[in-house]
Amino acid sequence: MTEPTATVDPSRSAHDTQEQAIRAPLTAIGLMSGTSLDGVDAALITTDGVRVFHHGPSLTVPYDAALRARLRDILDRAASLSPDDADLLDAEQALTDVHAQAVQAVRAKAGNTPVDVIGLHGQTILHAPGRTWQIGNASRLSAATNLPVIHDFRTADVQAGGEGAPLAPLYHAALLHGHPTPAAVLNIGGVANLTLMTKSGDVLACDTGPGNALLDDWMFRHTGQPCDFSGACAAQGTVDTDRLSALLAHDFFHKPPPKSLDRLSFHQALEQISTLNVEDGAATLTAFTAAAIASTPLPEQPLHWFVCGGGRHNPTLMRMLAERLPGTVQPVETLGWDGDALEAECFGFLAVRSLRGLPLSLPATTGVPYPMPGGRLTCGGISPAGRRL
Numbered sequence: 001m002t003e004p005t006a007t008v009d010p011s012r013s014a015h016d017t018q019e020q021a022i023r024a025p026l027t028a029i030g031l032m033s034g035t036s037l038d039g040v041d042a043a044l045i046t047t048d049g050v051r052v053f054h055h056g057p058s059l060t061v062p063y064d065a066a067l068r069a070r071l072r073d074i075l076d077r078a079a080s081l082s083p084d085d086a087d088l089l090d091a092e093q094a095l096t097d098v099h100a101q102a103v104q105a106v107r108a109k110a111g112n113t114p115v116d117v118i119g120l121h122g123q124t125i126l127h128a129p130g131r132t133w134q135i136g137n138a139s140r141l142s143a144a145t146n147l148p149v150i151h152d153f154r155t156a157d158v159q160a161g162g163e164g165a166p167l168a169p170l171y172h173a174a175l176l177h178g179h180p181t182p183a184a185v186l187n188i189g190g191v192a193n194l195t196l197m198t199k200s201g202d203v204l205a206c207d208t209g210p211g212n213a214l215l216d217d218w219m220f221r222h223t224g225q226p227c228d229f230s231g232a233c234a235a236q237g238t239v240d241t242d243r244l245s246a247l248l249a250h251d252f253f254h255k256p257p258p259k260s261l262d263r264l265s266f267h268q269a270l271e272q273i274s275t276l277n278v279e280d281g282a283a284t285l286t287a288f289t290a291a292a293i294a295s296t297p298l299p300e301q302p303l304h305w306f307v308c309g310g311g312r313h314n315p316t317l318m319r320m321l322a323e324r325l326p327g328t329v330q331p332v333e334t335l336g337w338d339g340d341a342l343e344a345e346c347f348g349f350l351a352v353r354s355l356r357g358l359p360l361s362l363p364a365t366t367g368v369p370y371p372m373p374g375g376r377l378t379c380g381g382i383s384p385a386g387r388r389l
Contacts, residue, residue, distance in 0.1 A: 023356065025053045026116040029106055029147075030348030031099050033123045033136075035190025035263040036212055036310060037071050038226070039063045042102035043344035044110050049353040052174055057109040058341035061102040067094055071123060075263065078126040078133060088135065095123055096137040100144040118142075119351030119375075120151040121343075127262040132164040138378040150351035152376045157361045162368030165260035166193040169205040169365040170353070171346040173197055175337065184302040185332070186321075187343065188212060188311025190263045192293055195365075198300050205365040206257030209292025210266045212310050215285045218270060222278040231316030234286040237279030243272060247288050253295050258367040283316075290320035301326045308332045308339035351375065 025048045032041045040063075044056030063071065070091045074081070081088055103118060120141060122134030138151040154164040172185040172195040185195045192211035196204045215234070216227045228234055247269050252259065269288065273281050289311070304327050311317050312331040322329040332339040350360050354375030361372045 023048050025051075026352050026355070027054075027056070027113060028117045028119055028348035028351045029103055029115055030119040030121075030344040030346060030351065031102060032121050032343040032347055033095070033099070034309075034343065035124055036216060036227075037063065037068050037075070037123075037190070038310075040098050040102045041341060041344040042099075042106045043338075043341040043348060044106050044113065044115070045345045045348040047349050047352050049349070049356050049358050050174065052349070055338070055341075055345065056113065057106055058338060058344060059102065059105055059109060060340065061098055061105065063098065067091070067098070071095065071125075074135075075125045079128075081125075092135040092137055093140065095135060096140045097144070099136060099141055103141070103145045103147070115147055117348075117351050117355060118145065118147050118149045119153075119347035119349075119354075120149050121153060121347045122151060124263070127165060127260065129163075130158060132158050138376075142378050148377060148379045150354045150375045150377055153347065153350060153354070153360060153374050156374035157366050157368050157372045160368050160370075160372055162361060162366035162372060163258055163260040164361075164366060166195070166205050166207060166365065167350060167360055168193070168343060168346045169195040169203050170360065170362070171342075171349045173203045174349070175335070179335070180303055182300040182302045183304045183306065184298075186293065186305050186307045188289065188307060188309040188317070189343070190216075191261050191265075192289060192309075192311065193260075194293065194296065196298055196300070196302060203362060203365060204257060204299070206296065207260045208296045209252065209261070210269070210285075210289050212289075212314075213263050214266060214269055214288070215282060217267075218273075218278075218281050218285055221270070222281070227310075228282050228286070228314065228316075231286065231314040233279055234282040234314075234316040237277070237281070237283030239287040240273065240276060240280055240284045243276070244284055244287055244291060246272060247284075248291055248295065253292060256297055258363075258365055260366070286314070286317050287320055290317060290324050293321065294324035303327045305329045306332045306335060306337075308337070308342045312339055 027046045040061045043058035046054035122136030126133040132154045138149040142149045158164040181197050188211040190213035193207045219225050359371035360374045
């Protein structure tokens with residue numbers, strides 16, 4: 001177990017942080033199934049909810065093609081679905097079983113290290129002002145793993161008037177402590193979002209615009225491939241600057257942070273570029289992601305941009321980011337982090353914060369009126385064993 005740095009929790013007073021720091025750390029498995037609809041990420045982490053003591057093993061359990069198609073259908077119809085829709089419940093059960101497989105695989109990889117709690121984000125099928133909806137059956141997962149589960153991380157924030165997203169900033173801030181600021185962590189999943197830590201230690205965050213989702217959908221529509229592997233298709237194309245300017249004229253880009261998006265918020269972009277060939281379309285959508293990030297109004301320009309999520313595996317996107325952003329642009333691996341595990345680790349971290357009543361979001365990260373706790377505990381008929389939660 002590595003010795004943690006003296007991380008400051010930006011949501012707490014000095015006295016509260018000191019009190020929290022003496023609480024025993026817990027070991028959590030965080031689970032994240034992102035809007036790219038590619039599978040479930042799982043990661044083990046030991047934390048007291050303020051400091052990170054140990055990063056354990058991580059892995060991804062991919063969705064098979066059939067489940068991915070079912071989830072995409074659910075996502076496309078979510079606005080008109082009721083919570084008791086038979087197709088939805090059937091897909092949720094299958095989704096939960098993949099999550100249970102991921103938990104058991106991480107436990108085996110960790111040599112059956114005792115685990116205190118699971119953080120289940122669930123699969124987002126709808127995110128809109130005043131409403132956020134993630135599916136995943138916490139009771140079924142708890143029963144399958146014999147572990148307590150923290151879930152429903154976003155609802156309290158939304159009900160209090162917040163955006164409900166992004167939720168990773170407090171974890172990013174914990175990891176960034178001690179690094180030169182201002183610095184940003186840029187997560188490029190289906191949607192892209194950033195966390196900015198200012199010179200004074202304040203934490204700001206927002207969704208920036210599309211991440212990989214539009215490009216993934218474009219590639220699947222035109223080639224049958226799930227994504228633009230290594231950015232190769234976009235690298236062969238030419239950005240249509242007129243269409244890019246039209247895409248960037250969307251009202252979202254004129255709004256100040258904090259702000260958030262649904263995976264389908266910019267889906268009309270696929271029709272706006274529909275007459276382009278596959279390479280030029282891929283290049284234009286890749287540039288759209290990069291330009292949207294660069295256009296985000298920030299009070300301070302980061303010296304360093306550390307990129308996580310699937311987007312960092314796309315050299316064409318990384319090159320476009322480097323061309324548009326001030327400061328250095330590097331994958332989070334330059335800090336010794338695992339960019340594929342980061343979001344899953346985050347929900348392990350937030351699960352422990354939830355158990356201890358610590359805020360999961362702040363006014364400057366989601367627009368919520370005050371630092372907001374969240375998450376719900378489900379034990380699925382079992383009694384939490386081991387260390388006191």
